[in-house]
Amino acid sequence: MSRLLIKNGRVVDPAANLDQIANVAIEDGIIRQVGANLDASGAEIFDASGCIVAPGFIDIHVHLREPGFEHSETIESGSRAAAAGGFTSICCMPNTDPVNDNATVTSYIVDRARRHAVVNVYPIGAITKDSAGEELASFASMKQAGIVAISDDGRPVMNARVVRHAMEFARALDIPLIEHCEDLHLSAGGNMHEGLVSTRLGLRGIPRSSEDVMVARDILLAEVTGVRYHVAHISSRIAVEMVAFAKARGLKVTSEATPHHFVLADADMLPYDSNYKMKPPLRERPDVEAVTHGLISGAIDAIATDHAPHPGDEKMQEFERCPFGIIGLETALGLALEQLYHPGHVGISHIVKLFTQNPAQILSLDRGTLRPGAVADVTIFDTDRKWTYDVAKSPSKSRNSPFHGRTFTGGPVAAIVAGQVVWSLGGA
Numbered sequence: 001m002s003r004l005l006i007k008n009g010r011v012v013d014p015a016a017n018l019d020q021i022a023n024v025a026i027e028d029g030i031i032r033q034v035g036a037n038l039d040a041s042g043a044e045i046f047d048a049s050g051c052i053v054a055p056g057f058i059d060i061h062v063h064l065r066e067p068g069f070e071h072s073e074t075i076e077s078g079s080r081a082a083a084a085g086g087f088t089s090i091c092c093m094p095n096t097d098p099v100n101d102n103a104t105v106t107s108y109i110v111d112r113a114r115r116h117a118v119v120n121v122y123p124i125g126a127i128t129k130d131s132a133g134e135e136l137a138s139f140a141s142m143k144q145a146g147i148v149a150i151s152d153d154g155r156p157v158m159n160a161r162v163v164r165h166a167m168e169f170a171r172a173l174d175i176p177l178i179e180h181c182e183d184l185h186l187s188a189g190g191n192m193h194e195g196l197v198s199t200r201l202g203l204r205g206i207p208r209s210s211e212d213v214m215v216a217r218d219i220l221l222a223e224v225t226g227v228r229y230h231v232a233h234i235s236s237r238i239a240v241e242m243v244a245f246a247k248a249r250g251l252k253v254t255s256e257a258t259p260h261h262f263v264l265a266d267a268d269m270l271p272y273d274s275n276y277k278m279k280p281p282l283r284e285r286p287d288v289e290a291v292t293h294g295l296i297s298g299a300i301d302a303i304a305t306d307h308a309p310h311p312g313d314e315k316m317q318e319f320e321r322c323p324f325g326i327i328g329l330e331t332a333l334g335l336a337l338e339q340l341y342h343p344g345h346v347g348i349s350h351i352v353k354l355f356t357q358n359p360a361q362i363l364s365l366d367r368g369t370l371r372p373g374a375v376a377d378v379t380i381f382d383t384d385r386k387w388t389y390d391v392a393k394s395p396s397k398s399r400n401s402p403f404h405g406r407t408f409t410g411g412p413v414a415a416i417v418a419g420q421v422v423w424s425l426g427g428a
Helices: 075-084 103-116 139-145 160-173 196-201 209-225 237-248 259-263 285-297 332-341 348-355 357-362
Strands: 003-013 018-027 030-035 044-047 052-055 057-062 087-092 120-123 177-179 229-231 253-257 378-388 407-417 420-424
Touching: 003 348, 003 378, 052 348, 057 075, 057 357, 075 087, 075 103, 075 407, 075 420, 087 378, 087 407, 103 120, 103 139, 139 160, 160 177, 160 209, 209 229, 209 237, 237 253, 237 285, 253 259, 253 285, 253 357, 259 285, 259 332, 285 332, 332 348, 332 378, 332 407, 348 357
Parallel strands: 003 044, 003 052, 057 087, 087 120, 177 229, 229 253
Antiparallel strands: 003 018, 018 030, 052 378, 378 407, 407 420
């Protein structure tokens, strides 16, 4: 029997309505007790004094690039970056090569994760075959193989009829449909948000309406079909308003925001620096404020990184030619604390909920709590620890981050998966 006792931490578990100084006893990978004065005999001790002890953090939007693009990231390297960011579960998008549009690819990812990942890895399957937007993928067999949702992610489904059929099947299988909301006709050729900054830099813009049109279309279809519908990486103030409206109407609509979209605006970009190029693009300051307010109010349900690794030889091209995307697993918690907690917008319980209970509910994962009997996935973090992000030391195989050299107040201390410390500040 393996035993671990996490002592003296502030245990915060929104799913169990728990916020108190307590110990957490773990046996054979399962939470056994949470409380004071627990028996420590024969247990390994983790002293969490001065730290927050939370359910393991869940990132529902990650690109692991395997199979097909292992030069950018692998399941192993991405999982190690996740652990270093305090995440114990990650959900990987299907834009691999081959695309995860069938049970064979899903099973491959599940097997590779079982053998090489240090955190839990949950695959997300494609909506359409080869993510081409035309013929539906094999949802039922992929679900049996292990997918937890469907999405074509960076290649949004433009055909509304195909989306409606996908939603009907997703509802029947009780899995959510996740949409990267972008009208590709409106955004065609764009490299950053359409506005004063893009005009000043001479770069073709991506209008806010390209996101808003797709969110509006999908909410209408979600109402017709009754599907669990999730908006990925929401970035537009109008899109946030529409999601809030859908929730008020009782629709099964959820959304996520990335740290870069509630921290950075297009005016914060270093000119032509490809580390600031992503989709959706960094928008204007009122959009950033709307996304922040959405996280505070509950219109936005979760924080997700959209961790999108690209190697230097691809990313460090001319701005117009380089791929979209940045890495974000290791900086997510620090940015959330910086923008939401330290200014006093929300309390720690709300931060934890955005990383744990809500993501688990969105994808129906059996994680996100420290209740006795739950799998012992635990994130330990310190809200006051000063640290500086050095992208060169990242476990990720890629270095495309706009936050290199940024100093944070607060960050992860340890990540525990099924009772095993897979990463700690001291170097597990």
